[in-house]
Amino acid sequence: xxxxxxxxxxxxxxxxxxxxxxxxxxxxxxxxxxLDENATKGVMSLxxxxxxxxxxxxxxxxxxxxxxxxxxxELLVAQPLRRNTLxxxxxxxxxxxxxxxxIAGVGIPVxxxxxxxxxxxxxxxxxxxxxxxxxxxxxxxxxxxxKAKGIGVSILLWFFFTLIYDAVVLLVLFQFSDYxxxxxxxxxxxxxxxxxxxxxxxxxxxxxxxMGYTGAxxxxxxxxxxxxxxxxxxxxxxxVVPTWLSLKKFQRKDL
Amino acid sequence: xxxxxxxTKTFGKLKALDNxxxxxxKSQTIALIGPNGSGKTTLIKSILGMVVPNSGFxxxxxxxxxxxxxxxxxxxYMPQIGRYPEHMSIAQVFNMMKDIRKHSSTQIDEELIxxxxxxxxxxxxxxxxxxxxxxxxxxxxxxxxxPDVLILDEPTAGLDPVASEILKxxxxxxxxxxxxxxxxxxxxxxxxxxxxxxxxxxxxxxxxHQTIExxxxxxxxxxxxxxxxxxxxxx
Numbered sequence: 001x002x003x004x005x006x007x008x009x010x011x012x013x014x015x016x017x018x019x020x021x022x023x024x025x026x027x028x029x030x031x032x033x034x035l036d037e038n039a040t041k042g043v044m045s046l047x048x049x050x051x052x053x054x055x056x057x058x059x060x061x062x063x064x065x066x067x068x069x070x071x072x073x074e075l076l077v078a079q080p081l082r083r084n085t086l087x088x089x090x091x092x093x094x095x096x097x098x099x100x101x102x103i104a105g106v107g108i109p110v111x112x113x114x115x116x117x118x119x120x121x122x123x124x125x126x127x128x129x130x131x132x133x134x135x136x137x138x139x140x141x142x143x144x145x146x147k148a149k150g151i152g153v154s155i156l157l158w159f160f161f162t163l164i165y166d167a168v169v170l171l172v173l174f175q176f177s178d179y180x181x182x183x184x185x186x187x188x189x190x191x192x193x194x195x196x197x198x199x200x201x202x203x204x205x206x207x208x209x210x211m212g213y214t215g216a217x218x219x220x221x222x223x224x225x226x227x228x229x230x231x232x233x234x235x236x237x238x239x240v241v242p243t244w245l246s247l248k249k250f251q252r253k254d255l
Numbered sequence: 256x257x258x259x260x261x262x263t264k265t266f267g268k269l270k271a272l273d274n275x276x277x278x279x280x281k282s283q284t285i286a287l288i289g290p291n292g293s294g295k296t297t298l299i300k301s302i303l304g305m306v307v308p309n310s311g312f313x314x315x316x317x318x319x320x321x322x323x324x325x326x327x328x329x330x331x332y333m334p335q336i337g338r339y340p341e342h343m344s345i346a347q348v349f350n351m352m353k354d355i356r357k358h359s360s361t362q363i364d365e366e367l368i369x370x371x372x373x374x375x376x377x378x379x380x381x382x383x384x385x386x387x388x389x390x391x392x393x394x395x396x397x398x399x400x401x402p403d404v405l406i407l408d409e410p411t412a413g414l415d416p417v418a419s420e421i422l423k424x425x426x427x428x429x430x431x432x433x434x435x436x437x438x439x440x441x442x443x444x445x446x447x448x449x450x451x452x453x454x455x456x457x458x459x460x461x462x463x464h465q466t467i468e469x470x471x472x473x474x475x476x477x478x479x480x481x482x483x484x485x486x487x488x489x490x
Contacts, residue, residue: 001356014342071338078303079355080328254266254306 001085001092004076008093011072012065020095021057024048025105039114040205043122046106047201050126051194054102055133056158057069062094062137063154064195067147077255087138091243095134102126108242118204130233132193133158135243142246165192182217192240196231256281256404257302264297264459271297272308273459279404281403282433284426286446288483289456295439296335298456299406302437303332328356331402333453335409337393341382345373345392348381349399355400356400358374367395370421386413394422398429405429405436411445443480455483462490 011020036042069090076086090172106126110119137154144150169188173181189195203222221227256277264272271294279285287295300306302313304320304327312319315326319379339348353363368374371391384392390413397405413420426449430436439447453470455462463486467479476482 007351007354011340011342022310069340072340074305074334074338076355077305077341078327078332078334079352080326081355082324110267252307255300 001089004081004086004089005093005096007072008090009097011069012064012093012097016063017102021061021098022101022105025102026109026230029106029109033109034115040118042111043201043204046110047122047125047198050122050129051198052104052162054126054129055162057195058098058133059132059137059140059154059158060151061098062134063151065094065139066090066138066141067150075255083251084247087247088243091134091138094137095131098130098134099127101127102130103144118201121201121204125201128193128197128239132235132242133237135239135241135246137251139242142249161192161194166195169195182252186218186221190231190234195236196235200228257313257315258312259298259302259313260300262298262308262313264294264301264306264308271300272458274311274462275456275459276311277461277464279435279437281435282430283452284430284436284450285438285452285454286443286450286479287437287439287454287456288441288443288446289462293456294459295456296408297459299332299408299437299439302406303327303330327476328400329403331405332398333390333393333397333405333407333410335412337389337391339381339389341380343381344378345381345384346377348392349377349396352396352399361401364398364401365395367391367398367421367425370425371395371418387415387418390414391418394425398425403428403434407435407436407438407474409439409441411440411442419445443483445481450479453479453483455486 029046032045032049033039033042036045073086073090077083103123107123110123113119136157140153140157141150144153169185172188174186189199199218199222203219222231257277259277262272262275263270268422273294275298276295277298287298289295297306302315302320303307304324309320312321314320315323315329318326320326343351344403349368371394373388373391373395381389381392390410394407394410394414397407405426410422410426411422414422423445425437426436430449436449438446438449450467452464452466454464465473470479470486471477474482475483476485
């Protein structure tokens with residue numbers, strides 16, 4: 001497995017897009033922190049970068065990469081290798097390089113400017129977004145044979161998780177505004193990794209009061225030890241389940 | 256050595272393989288022939304585990320190949336259209352394959368690399384190679400690890416006469432070492448000197464599997480091309 005990861009990583013390094021991505025993140029992070037004197041405000045702005053831009057790059061880049069590695073995959077499938085090893089190595093290579101780019105571009109500056117638990121939660125959320133959306137990308141690309149269609153599906157999925165889902169939740173909230181919606185809201189937010197991360201960061205920023213009574217319920221749940229444990233577990237599930245499904249699909253795929 | 260049992264594979268409505276059963280033994284050289292789209296490549300890919308059959312199973316040395324992967328260390332495969340990572344150089348492709356298959360204690364056989372003169376162009380990128388040079392790389396890779404089984408899908412298509420002859424000599428040489436060789440080709444005259452058995456496929460079905468002597472006896476023709484033509488006409 002190490003051998004294959006090595007080749008995937010070498011390939012990604014040569015690609016230079018990951019390098020460009022790192023520098024872009026670094027420039028954005030430094031820019032945001034230098035514009036605002038208040039580092040907490042900087043974290044707020046960074047949160048939007050982390051929760052919208054990171055999923056987008058992770059999902060699109062990974063999808064395109066898998067399609068472009070078709071030859072590599074075809075060549076190696078006929079070799080004495082487990083298909084699992086091959087697929088997981090591609091996942092590991094992608095997730096690893098994108099995570100390193102994130103740590104270098106966002107993680108280290110955040111620790112320098114805002115090395116608090118808030119900054120830490122932000123970095124952890126970004127890392128989770130990276131590995132979650134890489135997994136979703138793998139699932140999207142193994143399910144669709146056509147490259148253009150696969151990339152389209154990936155963009156749609158990103159759109160769904162960052163925008164459409166929130167719109168639907170808002171609609172539900174308004175429709176059921178006469179009922180106590182606080183508990184269902186916790187469940188609903190668990191079903192979207194982007195929302196879940198956003199809530200975790202907002203609660204750390206101590207502006208949950210802005211969310212009214214729901215905010216208080218959130219604080220009660222997500223602020224508690226079990227709440228944090230459950231959220232981390234759910235995020236982990238979000239990373240594992242799509243990847244596992246894609247692995248099952250890849251094992252029986254005809255090449 | 257390789258036994259396929261009632262293998263069926265469908266792609267949508269198309270039946271690429273229809274209840275195919277084949278037995279291939281050591282030191283046989285088998286020609287797999289049939290019209291375009293008769294399922295030859297699908298059968299080969301099923302043996303390699305690149306295509307998963309809908310029903311039936313394939314065994315390699317009495318072990319089911321499903322969920323198995325070690326057996327591929329003993330197969331050298333030359334695809335019909337060799338597709339390689341475009342930005343890698345020839346040397347990088349060879350090194351990567353050696354890296355991946357290094358656990359096998361087998362000898363590295365670089366004879367074809369030398370005979371094809373690939374040594375001089377090792378630093379060329381795969382995307383700049385002509386179709387024929389790609390075929391040379393594919394052939395060299397198939398023989399590189401001295402495998403017990405060689406599966407060659409249209410090996411001479413796109414090769415110039417000199418390279419084609421080198422490859423043929425190599426196949427004969429390996430055949431004499433007692434290896435199982437599976438070849439598909441449309442140029443039947445080329446197979447004359449090589450093969451000991453013929454498998455004929457049509458529309459995904461196995462039409463016949465006979466030794467060359469049997470075919471010659473049945474048809475009274477010495478040349479494979481004429482004999483096969485006669486059999487097809489008779490049907």
